[in-house]
Amino acid sequence: MGAKRDMALLVGDNPFHHISHWSQERAKARGDKLKDPEYAADLISISVDNGANGFMFSVSETTLSILRVLHERGEIGRLTFYAIVPYAFEYVRLANKLGGVPGLAKKFAKEIVLSGNLWAASRGLKGVLCADLASIMKAYLSYEISRITSSGGKKANLQSVMLHELITDMALAFNLDWLFKAYIDFMLKCTVTPGFNTGNFAFLVKKFREWNIDLKKITVAAPFNKVGFQMIPSKTECEKALESFHEPIVIAISILAAGYLQPIEAIDYITSLPNIRGVAVGVSREKHARETFSLINERLALCK
Amino acid sequence: MSGEKLRVVVVGLGKMGLLHSGILNVLEGVEVVALCDKSALVRRFSKRVFKRAVVTADVEKLRGLDLNAVFVTTPIQSHFPVVKSIFASKLTFNVFVEKTLAASYGEAEKLCELARARGSVNMVGYMRRFAVTFRKAKELLAGRILGDLISFRAYAYSSDFLSNATGTGASAFRGGVLSDLGCHVIDLALWFFDEFHVDLAEVGSTNAEGSDDHVFFRVSNSDGFGGEFDVSWCMADYRLPDVGFLIVGSKGVMKVNDDKVELRMKNGKSHSWFRHDLDDNVSFWLGGPEYFREDECFVKALKEGKGAEPSFYTASKVDQVIDEVKRRAGLDGR
Numbered sequence: 200m201g202a203k204r205d206m207a208l209l210v211g212d213n214p215f216h217h218i219s220h221w222s223q224e225r226a227k228a229r230g231d232k233l234k235d236p237e238y239a240a241d242l243i244s245i246s247v248d249n250g251a252n253g254f255m256f257s258v259s260e261t262t263l264s265i266l267r268v269l270h271e272r273g274e275i276g277r278l279t280f281y282a283i284v285p286y287a288f289e290y291v292r293l294a295n296k297l298g299g300v301p302g303l304a305k306k307f308a309k310e311i312v313l314s315g316n317l318w319a320a321s322r323g324l325k326g327v328l329c330a331d332l333a334s335i336m337k338a339y340l341s342y343e344i345s346r347i348t349s350s351g352g353k354k355a356n357l358q359s360v361m362l363h364e365l366i367t368d369m370a371l372a373f374n375l376d377w378l379f380k381a382y383i384d385f386m387l388k389c390t391v392t393p394g395f396n397t398g399n400f401a402f403l404v405k406k407f408r409e410w411n412i413d414l415k416k417i418t419v420a421a422p423f424n425k426v427g428f429q430m431i432p433s434k435t436e437c438e439k440a441l442e443s444f445h446e447p448i449v450i451a452i453s454i455l456a457a458g459y460l461q462p463i464e465a466i467d468y469i470t471s472l473p474n475i476r477g478v479a480v481g482v483s484r485e486k487h488a489r490e491t492f493s494l495i496n497e498r499l500a501l502c503k
Numbered sequence: 504m505s506g507e508k509l510r511v512v513v514v515g516l517g518k519m520g521l522l523h524s525g526i527l528n529v530l531e532g533v534e535v536v537a538l539c540d541k542s543a544l545v546r547r548f549s550k551r552v553f554k555r556a557v558v559t560a561d562v563e564k565l566r567g568l569d570l571n572a573v574f575v576t577t578p579i580q581s582h583f584p585v586v587k588s589i590f591a592s593k594l595t596f597n598v599f600v601e602k603t604l605a606a607s608y609g610e611a612e613k614l615c616e617l618a619r620a621r622g623s624v625n626m627v628g629y630m631r632r633f634a635v636t637f638r639k640a641k642e643l644l645a646g647r648i649l650g651d652l653i654s655f656r657a658y659a660y661s662s663d664f665l666s667n668a669t670g671t672g673a674s675a676f677r678g679g680v681l682s683d684l685g686c687h688v689i690d691l692a693l694w695f696f697d698e699f700h701v702d703l704a705e706v707g708s709t710n711a712e713g714s715d716d717h718v719f720f721r722v723s724n725s726d727g728f729g730g731e732f733d734v735s736w737c738m739a740d741y742r743l744p745d746v747g748f749l750i751v752g753s754k755g756v757m758k759v760n761d762d763k764v765e766l767r768m769k770n771g772k773s774h775s776w777f778r779h780d781l782d783d784n785v786s787f788w789l790g791g792p793e794y795f796r797e798d799e800c801f802v803k804a805l806k807e808g809k810g811a812e813p814s815f816y817t818a819s820k821v822d823q824v825i826d827e828v829k830r831r832a833g834l835d836g837r
Contacts, residue, residue: 372525
């Protein structure tokens, strides 16, 4: 039992976006230092020195700046990357400011055209003209991948592109099996592992099996923590779904339950679970970066 | 209605319309049979996504669908004409409306009257009533844990229009800061403390002359209990909107927001509850657990033929306070 293999130990990007699922007060208290891409890159480097081997991030100007710093410092090859798209918060905020979905669509179309990615622009145009969501999705993914590679350079090892939980869970709610399948096919053609960030892990597993989606080809990022925080519908159901796999596909997120748990108890719970491919943990200070990943490695070593 | 699937239509497919459609689609015993939106582009895509649902631009065209309920998630300014036309065409009398109920108290009163005359199940989307922290606060207040209430301070902050380059158009589209953000904290205050009247109100503009970006107001009731509200969507570092209260009583103080409830009692005891401690999980996660609980509550009321809260009548009181604040601040003529 337990996830002891070569796990992906990922630095999460929530602190760099001023996100704390514990409280907004805590996020604000962290101060402006985390907004500096140089400092964020320092934290990632310290994490890597202490055992981290990857970076999970929502694709935004903030995180792309961090990738650029890592690239300039020649450190990009030390990590694998798990990118989450779209950065839903930014798009929802923009939709609010621009007067809803149509305003957002116009702004986004303009950005793709200005990016010079002709393949994405033509796909996107076709998608709009034919009301073809799959084409629009492919255009969008192509655009986002090109942003990542142009920031991280050729040595950036993009392991997985994951659909943000808002999109994954909305598509699950609407039973859009064809959209999931189109996404998986497209990502596999790009030689990138298709991934899904979800708040409904047990539901996703059930649905994907119903739709004959090969779970071995994908990665899923979902909350797993000792207190069952955000494990929907329950800790028991999520653990059962996890046990039903034959190999690790899951990146555990929210393992500290947003700071509610002590790192040692959080990590011990994760190492007791089967089929965990990796974990993602955000770090906001040098000490935190050193201690968190050292501790994860230490506890994993005990499991071997 | 028991045994059969409830047939529901969603009018307005912006982000809230999509969110409610998604939740309704996974709720047991519910079927989204139709969608309605004015935008041709949105309708074209909706037809691809909702292959079994009727997609139309006009509420009138929903006749004959044998509907059990309508969710109205259009911009606030259109709530009154849309709900009125739903009642007039007798599509169904069971209506859920996203907050606020209407653009003015006058319109809200008319909708309450229509709903009352038809005996409908109705509800308004003040989802923070379904957040575990605010529920805990309500339970503690109902148990008089703070003793006699003395005063409160309430806030609702976001960074949505901090350094807004789009001018007043987008903020007006959302109905202004009071209707868009302040309504949540007003609704919670009415839920916690019952009725009050507005004594003073001030409005400030950040983005452009005439835009209502910050609102401060004081309220009190006939017992002398009162409090103040501070509402702004131009605050720095509010990645998500934040709503909260500091409530002072004869026995202690309570702080509550979306993340936690804290009690500091005069006898030296204190206690904090985080979302983690308050059984925050639901059957399906979309946008946050509050939305699922809210829709589940409305659907349960429909199935049982009982009233749901916050009803039109309850929510109309929020519109009344908003109108009063605007009048006090000299905004009612705009």
